[in-house]
Amino acid sequence: MSNQKKDNFFYRLEWSAIISVFWIIVLFSFSVAIVLIAPRHLDPSWTQPTSSYQVQMYEIIDPNFYISSAPLAGHELQHVYHLKDNFSLLGFFETDNFKIISPPELDKYINRNKEKTTKLTAKLLMLRYPTGPFEEIANNYRDKLQKEWEQKHPNWLQEGLVKPDFEIWELFAPKGEEGFALAPSDNTTENWIDKDYEIIDNKVKQPHHFNDGVVYFSNVREYRIKHYTFGDEDIWRYDPKGEQINNLEELAGHQLGFRSRQELIKLGEHIYAIEGCWYCHTDQTRTLVQDLVLNGSDSYPAPPSSANEYIYQEITFPGTRRIGPDLSRVGVKRPSRDWHKSHFWSPKTASKGSIMPSFRHFFDFDPRGTSAVLPGIPNYRFEAIFQYMMTKGTRITPPTEAWWLGKDPIKTKEIIEGQRKLK
Numbered sequence: 001m002s003n004q005k006k007d008n009f010f011y012r013l014e015w016s017a018i019i020s021v022f023w024i025i026v027l028f029s030f031s032v033a034i035v036l037i038a039p040r041h042l043d044p045s046w047t048q049p050t051s052s053y054q055v056q057m058y059e060i061i062d063p064n065f066y067i068s069s070a071p072l073a074g075h076e077l078q079h080v081y082h083l084k085d086n087f088s089l090l091g092f093f094e095t096d097n098f099k100i101i102s103p104p105e106l107d108k109y110i111n112r113n114k115e116k117t118t119k120l121t122a123k124l125l126m127l128r129y130p131t132g133p134f135e136e137i138a139n140n141y142r143d144k145l146q147k148e149w150e151q152k153h154p155n156w157l158q159e160g161l162v163k164p165d166f167e168i169w170e171l172f173a174p175k176g177e178e179g180f181a182l183a184p185s186d187n188t189t190e191n192w193i194d195k196d197y198e199i200i201d202n203k204v205k206q207p208h209h210f211n212d213g214v215v216y217f218s219n220v221r222e223y224r225i226k227h228y229t230f231g232d233e234d235i236w237r238y239d240p241k242g243e244q245i246n247n248l249e250e251l252a253g254h255q256l257g258f259r260s261r262q263e264l265i266k267l268g269e270h271i272y273a274i275e276g277c278w279y280c281h282t283d284q285t286r287t288l289v290q291d292l293v294l295n296g297s298d299s300y301p302a303p304p305s306s307a308n309e310y311i312y313q314e315i316t317f318p319g320t321r322r323i324g325p326d327l328s329r330v331g332v333k334r335p336s337r338d339w340h341k342s343h344f345w346s347p348k349t350a351s352k353g354s355i356m357p358s359f360r361h362f363f364d365f366d367p368r369g370t371s372a373v374l375p376g377i378p379n380y381r382f383e384a385i386f387q388y389m390m391t392k393g394t395r396i397t398p399p400t401e402a403w404w405l406g407k408d409p410i411k412t413k414e415i416i417e418g419q420r421k422l423k
Contacts, residue, residue: 046307052211053192053398058312060208061190061215062262064088065183066251067383070237077383078238079183080223080258082248085124085176086204089216091191092125092171097164098219099145101130101137102171108200110171118197122209124179126222127169129240138168169221180245181220182238188335188390190215192398213398225256259380261387266314268388271381273315277327280356282319283392285328292412295329295393300404301412302329302393309396324356329393332404340386341378 049055064082083090093111094100100110109121130138145166153161194213202209226242228235236256245251251258272278285295287304296302305328310316319326334340342349345363347356362385363376378386401407 047311048308049311050306050308050396051398052208052213053215054312054395056208056211056215057190057395058262062265063260065261066258067261067264067387068256068258069377070235077185078258079185080245080251081181081183081217081220082251082260083124083126083179083181083217083220085178086122086202087206088124089120089122089199089209089214090125090220091118091120091216091218092127093219097166099141099166099168100127100171101134101141101168106171106173116196118193120193120197120199120214120216122199122202122204122206123173124177125171125173126179126181126220127171128222130168130170134170138170142166142168169219174222174244178248180223180251181217182223186335188331188394189399191218192216192400194398194400213400264380264384264387265391267380268384268386269313269315271385272317272388275359275385278317278319280319280321280323281317282322282326283317283328284319285326291326295326295333296404296412300406300408302332303396303403303408303412324354327389327392331390331392331394333393335390335394337386340389341382344382345376 049058064084066080066082068078068080070076070078081088090109091111092100092109094113096113102110106125109119109123109125111119146163149164150156153159156163192213192215197214199205199209199214208214221240222244223238224240224242224244225236226239228237234255245256250256252260283305285291285302285305292301292304309328339350343351344359346358347354359382360376362379362382364379365376397403397407403412
């Protein structure tokens with residue numbers, strides 16, 4: 001009976017299935033170990049950020065960089081830094097035409113002209129229009145500077161020179177442990193310093209203060225708003241002499257509607273997924289010469305993508321086909337917000353021969369006609385996917401080592417010429 005059982009077809013099939021399942025489990029476990037476990041031990045950089053600049057951009061800047069649109073002047077964007085005492089690093093710098101006045105105890109935080117070491121501070125400070133007694137001090141100081149300039153240029157009228165308009169701001173310490181400052185509109189990168197600097201009076205040090213370089217905010221000016229009535233609507237806009245923002249709840253509340261860049265990037269990644277952008281666009285600069293040059297240039301080739309560029313993403317989109325251009329360096333190649341507005345509104349206008357559909361649901365109609373541009377007003381969908389794309393290629397290395405400026409620590413040219421292999 002036993003021999004008959006072994007010769008039975010179904011008996012042999014049963015053992016074959018068991019053996020197959022066993023080897024499938026072995027192979028699957030081996031694949032998981034190679035892809036997810038081994039890199040952590042063989043090359044830890046695979047699971048670590050590309051640079052301390054990348055860490056600070058994602059973990060320090062993005063959660064505290066807020067964006068909204070004022071309902072005046074065509075819904076112009078508003079950018080605000082959320083500053084925290086003993087956390088945010090600040091620098092205050094004078095130039096020939098930009099001067100800072102302050103109470104005596106705050107004078108040590110100002111970087112005057114020709115100072116060799118940059119002074120930064122974690123103490124919450126901001127600039128504002130001179131108020132109270134400082135208003136008269138500023139006016140007298142401005143008169144003095146203009147007279148000194150006229151003495152240096154006695155024939156300025158005959159020579160056709162223009163008398164400089166000296167800006168004078170007051171440095172002050174706001175009450176409380178948080179403040180809100182006007183941020184620049186061009187914000188794909190931030191100020192970065194990695195040598196010849198000191199953090200003065202830093203009593204409560206944060207982990208990022210100990211890095212080999214730090215991101216800091218320069219000459220931050222207090223963000224204030226002024227309320228207006230437009231018809232039946234209560235609207236607002238930025239005004240340096242307006243009302244101050246009291247807390248984060250007010251900034252992110254329904255009326256002002258500010259959202260952090262961290263929130264927008266996360267939403268943009270979700271929109272990128274559900275809109276199917278990954279089907280036509282890849283997100284990887286390969287080590288092939290055509291990729292490195294296409295995503296950069298002959299003079300400054302783009303570095304190839306590495307795994308640690310994607311560690312802050314919830315989803316990594318390698319893509320399926322390159323029907324459209326690769327997007328892994330789009331933050332450097334196409335940083336213009338206006339270009340992306342036109343492209344999403346009408347792709348064929350921005351790129352001849354494009355088969356990309358228009359994404360007009362990324363825009364809202366402007367019933368008042370206050371928008372100065374032909375396309376509709378970009379809504380939160382556009383801003384989210386734009387902020388997500390602006391992370392591509394801009395955070396690999398600090399601005400002081402930017403490959404597009406020819407400062408390439410990855411030595412991309414050596415990789416192209418075969419002199420160096422990518423680890």
